[in-house]
Each structure stands twice: as structure tokens, then as C-alpha cells.
Amino acid sequence: MDLGIKGRKAVVCASTQGLGLACAASLAREGCIVHINGRDAARVKKVAGELAAETGAVVHGVAADITTEAGRAALVAACPDADILVNNNAGPPPGKLSDWDHHQWIAALEANMLAPALLIRAFVPGMRERKFGRIINITSAMVKSPRPPMALSTGARAGLTAFSKSLSLEVAKDNVTINNLLPERIDTDRQRYMAERMMREHGITMEEARARIADSIAAKRFGTPKEFGDACAYLCSVQASFISGQLLQLDGGSYHGLV
Secondary structure, eight states, X not given: OOOSOTTOEEEEXXXXXXXXXXXXXXXXXXXXXXXXXXXXXXXHHHHHHHHHHHHOOOEEEEEOOTTSHHHHHHHHHHOTTOSEEEEOXXXXXXXXXXXXXXXXXXXXXXXXXXHHHHHHHHHHHHHHHHTOEEEXXXXXXGGTSOOGGGHHHHHHHHHHHHHHHHHHHHHGGGTEEEEEEEEOSBSXXXXXXXXXXXXXXXXXXXXXXXXXXXXXXXXXXXXXXXXXXXXXXXXXXXXXXXXXXXXXXXXXXXXXXXX
């Protein structure tokens, strides 16, 4: 299927690895001009070159910390007329209520609510004027299925979800869509971190930890980064222009609710 986005300009945040890189790769394969982002300038340059060689797409690297005003400004300056914005950022580690003081809450809100909301604010006017825009927020399955250890991340990401839903109602008439991807158990370094945490807590091997995690998914396997990236690319397509304000769960069918 031709997604109709060849030549579109895409900004993908936190995209030198993991889910961000998967989305950048899928968009590059569709012929988008992709701007990847990370804080490590050497890694950004390396990954941009590798992705360009792999896909044949034009890939630019922008070294910037999007949790800072200067970092966001650098990203916007690199691609001021972006057609596609994929918001992504590392979430805070699991914890408990006693771990989350004022500083921890502010850091979570800055990284997982305010940074993406302010990037949306920067790019949406141009998207509306050009009558094309696709905004994807990578959040978490915990937004719909909260769990105590992930409450700090969930609180910030739920705020972004509410903001995005509100704005989606206003911008839909200008062919600008805003959707959220909710991953659970996609096979990235994040899942390795969770498996290592389980190893320490239960005194088990990595293989056993991964097996336990996979068994918690209805599909009995981890999702692949490519599956996730391709879902992102579809939501950025011309075919998805009538889909907005939605939360798409990529969880192997594990969510127990109806809505």
C-alpha cells in the first residue's frame, strides 16, 4: 500500500534507538524526509547515516535535549515546516509513592507531558496552514491500564493524552490528526531493562525473566519494533486522515477492557 507520504517532512523525537528509531525507519521506508533526534551528537550522526544507507531516504540528525527550551528550539529550527511529528521520550523508571518527590514529578511532567505539548504548539500552526499534519504521541499501555509502579509515568502521559484529545477536536478540520500509540512489551532495550529488574527481584535468569514477561501477553510473545513503526507510519498516511484523537494499543491483544 502506498501511504501517500513520500517527500513529507517528519520529525521523530528520541529516535536513535528503540521505538523512536522504529518509527523513523518506517517513515524513511515510505520516502519521508526524516529528522531523527537524540542527545548524543555522535550517536545521532551515526544512526542518521545508517538509516539513510538502509532505506535510501534523506535523513537528518538533530542533537538536542527536548526537555529543554533550547533543545526544542533547535529541533524546530532544523525542520520548521514539518508535516509529521512523532513525540517520544524515555519515561521515568518504575518506583513507589515514597520515591516521587516534587523534583521527580516536575522531571516527569517536563519529559513526558510538557516537552511534547510544546513541540505540538510549535508545529501545529504550520500544519494547519498547509492543510496536512500528522502528530503521533508514543505513550504507554499504562495510560489505559495503570499499575502502581508506573504511576509517575502514567500521570504525566495521561496529561498529554488529555491535552492531545482536546486539541484534536479543533484541528481536525484542517486535516491535522493527533493520535497516540500505546506500546506494551515491544522488544526493545526498555524490555531488557524490565527483564533485568525482574532478574534481580526474583533471582532468575534473563531467559526466565523474558519468558515470564512474554507469558503475560495474550499473544505469548514480544511485539517487534517494526510492527510498532509500521503502525506509526499508517497513522501518518493519507488513508488515516479520518482517524484522530485515538489511543491505539500495540499489546498483543492483552488489554482486558472494552474502551
